[in-house]
Amino acid sequence: MLKDIFTKTKKKKYATIPSETAKQDVPEGIMTKCPNCKKIMYTKELVKNLKVCFHCQYHHTMNSKERLESFLDASSFEEINANMISENPLNFPDYIEKLEKDREKTKINEAVVTGTGTVNGQKIAVAVMDSTFRMGSMGSVVGEKITRAIEKADELGVPFIIFTASGGARMQEGVLSLMQMAKTSVALKRFSDNGGLIISIMTHPTTGGVSASFASLGDYNLAEPGALIGFAGRRIIEQTIREELPEDFQTAEFLLKHGQLDAVIPRTELKDKISAILSIHQPGGDFQWQEN
Amino acid sequence: MAGELEFERPVMELKKKIAELKEFTKTADVDLSSEIEKLEARLEKLETDIYENMKPWDRVQIARHPARPTTQDYISYLFEDFFECHGDRAFGDDEAIVGGIAKFRGLPVTVIGHQRGKDTKENIRRNFGMPHPEGYRKALRLMKQADKFRRPIICFIDTKGAYPGKAAEERGQSEAIAKNLFEMASLRVPVICIVIGEGGSGGALALGVGNHIHMLENSTYSVISPEGAAAILWKDATQAKKAAESMRITAPDLKELGVVDEIIEEVKGGAHKDVKVQAAEIGEVLYQSLKDLMNLSEDQLIDHRYNKFKSIGEYSFLKEFIGVK
């Protein structure tokens, strides 16, 4: 299943055109080729368009930094638990080195970034998964950071918003990784029972244990167009049932049709739509509730 | 005029005649203004005569009018920031029911309603507003969400009934409807139901366990369609008109039977003649309804709903027991 995702995303990862004039401010190259329509465009302009292809609306992968910058009000983000790092509970060979390498590469401590911020002035606690770190897989740190962000939301009495992107469980942490599904879900239930608002935005890809826990537990489950969302990998299902699956299987649009999502929202409309949902969860009008 | 109904034909004919005369005076050099005035006075009287003495079958025709405003029409006039929520989170998204969150004059609310199509294509997608179990389960999901966030719930009722189909039975049509009746009983928020078209049987009632039930003047609410009733009572579906009269399915009937709280007056000739004005009319009743119900506590709201339904039904007692000894 994990392997599935690896090959799939590798294919879709946008290719960069090496350029001799590439400088530090354009580390990914001046031009980007859309993996979907194969058209080439200026990276800077693509980023300005929230990394949505001008030609085919393909939603390119966003890392956590880009996501936070595009979604939260400018400089409103305050990160928490940015120093938490994984142990190696199963003594998995090379695990620690791999983590170190990804920390070096991504400049973040783990596959999720958490904190608080504002969306058009409305305060929220937020968690953004980052598929550039260990494929966004969930181990102890991802589970713990998300749980602490939920607790933060509860403590502050603000909504909890999570952007998911994950290949699933972190194999190198074994059953501890599985248990993070339960840990985060238990925390969400308590928050929900206290009246907390949960919004989940599933981005490409949201699979395995993440899809079967907090990603699916929003009061509003939303997704970006074309995102791959599902529990079991396509190839495993095909091998099991010995049938070819439809083209759109496990896409956001497929899930919408099958009752799993409230809405599929293009990235360029996301902030405003979610801001509107948030504002519907604020009291308003000249109506006076009876005090109980 | 497109979509005119049999009983209103005299009105339409007179209107046409007046329009013709007016057109004529534009080109010809004659003064017909006094004739036109007379005709207009006659039109007003005719309209009053016809529209204020509508027979149940006339109302059925208006309730079923293809241009009759639907849930989505009223949503667009009455609410701000409507965000539609799809899906039952289990099987599918039934487009015969729409639901979502919005604001009503600034107040956060949840809105749910049956949704017919405007044309054949949309009607196929929306199954002519006849829901499957997943539609009722979506509605219940949204009601529970409203309960969690303490938002009043507004339901628009407009369906011929739950869809009589194989798949619907396989997925538990009865259970889905029953569950809604059961769960709506315990909602801690005001629930206001407005019948805007046809209120057909259990499929309508599944959105209908409200603190207040209002009906548009020309809408209907019944245990079965007039055609269905005629088929059962007299084994003849063509007797629908007669059935419509004997079944007591109009808004004034339901008010008298104690089912309905308010009759919402319609635009002369039916809501489809002016959606905007009709929506405003609904808005006023809704506003008052919300104001009243929001004076009640959570427990009082549940009791209020309980008592409302407990009080429906007619019976009397014999002097002596005739049961088993």
Ligand SMILES: [Zn+2]
């Ligand atoms: Zn493209």
